[in-house]
Amino acid sequence: MADNNDPNPRDPNVNDTDRDEAGPDGSGAPARHPHRRFGGRRSPVSIGAIGILILLMLGLSSFYLAELPLLGAGARYTAKFTEAAGLKPGNEVRVAGVKVGEVDDVTLDGDRVNVTFRVENTWIGDQTQATIQIKTILGQKFLSLNPRGSEPADPDVPLTDTVAPYDVIEAFSGAAEQIGELDNDQLAQSMRVLSDTFSGTAGTTGPALEGIARLSQTISSRDQEVQRLLAATKDTSKILADRNEEFVRLIGGAGQLLDELNNRQRNISALLASTTSLGDSLTGIVRDNEEQIGPALDALKGVNELLQRQNQNIRDSIKYMAPFYRLYANVLGNGRWFESSVVNLLPPALPQQNTTRPPNKQVMENNGGTGAG
Known part of the structure; x- marks a missing residue:
C-alpha cells in the first residue's frame, strides 16, 4: 500500500529501470548515478595510453635509480x-x-x-x-x-x-730485461765488498734500520699535523712578504745602530787607552816615590790609630764645647766688643743707674769706624 505522504508516489505500472532512465520526476531525462563523478564514460584508448606511459616511465627510472638523491648509492x-x-x-x-x-x-x-x-x-x-x-x-x-x-x-x-x-x-718483463743486462762478476764483487763492510756492524745495523722505520711511521701518523705546520709556515711567509718594506726599514735602522755602536766602540777604546796610560803613569810615580810613600803611609797609619784611641775623648770634647761656644757667641756675637750684663750688682734700695754709654759717633767716623782714639 502506497504512502499517502510520499511526494513522488510510484506508479505500479512503471518498473525501477524505466524510472531510472526516465528520471525521478518522470520528465524523461536520464538520472545521474549517485556514485559517478563524471557524466561520460572514459575512452579505453586513453586509459591504455596512460598506462603504457606510466610503465615506460617506471622502466626508465629503474635504470637511473642511482641518480636519484634519496634512492641513489x-x-x-x-x-x-x-x-x-x-x-x-x-x-x-x-x-x-x-x-x-x-x-x-x-x-x-x-x-x-x-x-x-x-x-x-x-x-x-x-x-x-x-x-x-x-x-x-x-x-x-x-x-x-x-x-x-x-x-x-x-x-x-x-x-x-x-x-x-x-x-x-x-x-717482471722489465725486471728480466734489467737482470739480463747485469754483470754477474761485478755484482758478485759488489756483494762481497758490501758483506765485508757490514760484517762488523751487525749489532748496530738492525737498530738503525728499526729507528728509520719508526721515524717514517711517526711522520706518516703525523701527516695532518705536518700539513697544518706547512700551512702555518705558508701563512707566516705571506705575512713576512707583506711586511717586506717594514723589514727593510728595520734592517736599515739596525745598520745605523751598528754604525753608532762602532763609533762608541772607538770612543771606549780611546778611553781605555787613556786609562791604561794613566795607570802606567801612576805606577811610575809610585815606583819613583816608593821610599817616601812608604814612611808617609806608616805615619798616616799611626795617626789613624791615635785618632781611634782618642775617639771617645774627641766626642766628649765636642760635647762639652757646645755650651762654651753658645756663651762665647752670646758675648761676642753682636759686634767687635764684649757684651754682657750682670744682674743685681747694686743693692735693691739704690735706684738703677744707666751705666752704659753709647759710642761716640764722630770718633768712630774719624777713626774709620774702629773706635780707636
Whole structure:
C-alpha cells in the first residue's frame, strides 16, 4: 500500500529501470548515478595510453635509480690516475677493506684517467688518498680509499693524491730485461765488498734500520699535523712578504745602530787607552816615590790609630764645647766688643743707674769706624 505522504508516489505500472532512465520526476531525462563523478564514460584508448606511459616511465627510472638523491648509492666523486691499471666500471670501492661503493666510469682525460665512483655512508676528506689495488690473483682490481683531511671533500674537485699499481707482467718483463743486462762478476764483487763492510756492524745495523722505520711511521701518523705546520709556515711567509718594506726599514735602522755602536766602540777604546796610560803613569810615580810613600803611609797609619784611641775623648770634647761656644757667641756675637750684663750688682734700695754709654759717633767716623782714639 502506497504512502499517502510520499511526494513522488510510484506508479505500479512503471518498473525501477524505466524510472531510472526516465528520471525521478518522470520528465524523461536520464538520472545521474549517485556514485559517478563524471557524466561520460572514459575512452579505453586513453586509459591504455596512460598506462603504457606510466610503465615506460617506471622502466626508465629503474635504470637511473642511482641518480636519484634519496634512492641513489651515495655521493659521487672523481679521482685522477696516471693509468687505469685494469680498473673497470662496477669494481668495488673499499675503505679499510670494507666495501662502501663501486666504480661508475673510467674515462681518459688527456694524459690522465678519470675514475668516477660512488660511496655510501662514508666520510671522504679533502686529502683522501685513492689507490688501485689487486683483488684476486686473476687480476681483478678494486679502488681503495684512505680518508684523510680536516674538511669534507668537494664532489666537484677530483682527488689528485692517487697511486696506480704495478702491472705484474710488465714489471717482471722489465725486471728480466734489467737482470739480463747485469754483470754477474761485478755484482758478485759488489756483494762481497758490501758483506765485508757490514760484517762488523751487525749489532748496530738492525737498530738503525728499526729507528728509520719508526721515524717514517711517526711522520706518516703525523701527516695532518705536518700539513697544518706547512700551512702555518705558508701563512707566516705571506705575512713576512707583506711586511717586506717594514723589514727593510728595520734592517736599515739596525745598520745605523751598528754604525753608532762602532763609533762608541772607538770612543771606549780611546778611553781605555787613556786609562791604561794613566795607570802606567801612576805606577811610575809610585815606583819613583816608593821610599817616601812608604814612611808617609806608616805615619798616616799611626795617626789613624791615635785618632781611634782618642775617639771617645774627641766626642766628649765636642760635647762639652757646645755650651762654651753658645756663651762665647752670646758675648761676642753682636759686634767687635764684649757684651754682657750682670744682674743685681747694686743693692735693691739704690735706684738703677744707666751705666752704659753709647759710642761716640764722630770718633768712630774719624777713626774709620774702629773706635780707636
